[in-house]
Amino acid sequence: MSAQRVAGLAWVALVAATLGSWWLAEHHGAGVWTVSLVMSVAAFKVRLVLLHFMELNSAPRAWRLAFGAWTLASVGLIVALWWAPA
Amino acid sequence: MTPAHPAAASRAAPAILTFIVADLMIFGVLFAFFMVGRQAQVALYDRSSAQLNAGFGMLNTLILVTSSWLVMRAVHAAQRGARRAVRAHLMGAMSVGAAFAVIKVIEYRDKIAHGITLLTNEFFMFYFVLTGVHFLHFVAGMGALAALWFKVGHEAVDGPLFGWIESGGLYWHMVDLLWIVLFPMLYLLGL
Numbered sequence: 001m002s003a004q005r006v007a008g009l010a011w012v013a014l015v016a017a018t019l020g021s022w023w024l025a026e027h028h029g030a031g032v033w034t035v036s037l038v039m040s041v042a043a044f045k046v047r048l049v050l051l052h053f054m055e056l057n058s059a060p061r062a063w064r065l066a067f068g069a070w071t072l073a074s075v076g077l078i079v080a081l082w083w084a085p086a
Numbered sequence: 087m088t089p090a091h092p093a094a095a096s097r098a099a100p101a102i103l104t105f106i107v108a109d110l111m112i113f114g115v116l117f118a119f120f121m122v123g124r125q126a127q128v129a130l131y132d133r134s135s136a137q138l139n140a141g142f143g144m145l146n147t148l149i150l151v152t153s154s155w156l157v158m159r160a161v162h163a164a165q166r167g168a169r170r171a172v173r174a175h176l177m178g179a180m181s182v183g184a185a186f187a188v189i190k191v192i193e194y195r196d197k198i199a200h201g202i203t204l205l206t207n208e209f210f211m212f213y214f215v216l217t218g219v220h221f222l223h224f225v226a227g228m229g230a231l232a233a234l235w236f237k238v239g240h241e242a243v244d245g246p247l248f249g250w251i252e253s254g255g256l257y258w259h260m261v262d263l264l265w266i267v268l269f270p271m272l273y274l275l276g277l
Contacts, residue, residue, distance in 0.1 A: 007162075011152065011155040018151065021274075026140065042267055042269075042270050046266050046267065049151070049154060049262055049266065050259075052158075053262075070111065073114060074117055077114075081124070
């Protein structure tokens with residue numbers, strides 16, 4: 001599959017994920033797990049941009065790790081602090 | 087036409103990636119401050135967040151991912167040395183991207199018209215500062231895309247200019263991925 005085609009599919013996935021998680025959040029579709037699910041979808045979307053738009057999979061591995069770590073840390077802290085009691 | 091630059095895999099990562107990682111880390115710290123602030127005043131934050139228009143935020147996400155995709159197509163076209171296609175895709179990316187600014191202005195004006203500013207409460211301070219700083223990044227990115235569009239009109243896209251096109255593209259993707267996190271964090275946590 002060409003890089004162009006993959007990027008096109010990634011765009012479709014990004015649009016679907018955006019619409020889906022927005023709907024989920026608006027309808028609180030997963031109860032108390034909604035926020036965790038929505039943020040997980042956000043992390044997945046970031047990953048799509050990193051791998052298929054920024055083509056990090058053809059950059060040296062250290063960069064992939066750095067960006068991946070940022071994604072996990074950012075989304076992780078949002079989810080963890082959402083759950084954490086005051 | 088064979089591109090002057092070798093395949094991505096055998097090249098060193100562009101220097102702009104260092105800047106992007108640093109910028110992402112700064113935003114990460116801001117996210118942490120926001121979430122810690124929220125933890126101390128959950129009801130206030132959720133109540134305030136509910137006053138935002140999540141539909142607009144979602145629309146802005148769709149706009150940026152589409153604009154990002156068009157920039158990706160511009161980079162691919164540059165790899166092929168297809169100058170006209172590069173310009174067309176860059177123009178497309180900017181046109182779609184411009185809609186982000188329109189919605190942002192609508193949102194800000196609506197808030198201010200209802201007497202809501204960054205001084206209203208802690209949530210709205212974060213809202214205006216985070217989306218405002220992001221918007222500045224957006225404006226810089228649009229400027230970069232415009233500058234590239236002009237240069238592509240005068241220079242070969244598979245020469246030294248390619249590096250600039252690629253870097254501009256990477257920066258624009260950063261603007262996109264920051265919003266992908268900002269949107270749910272600001273608009274969807276309280277729903």
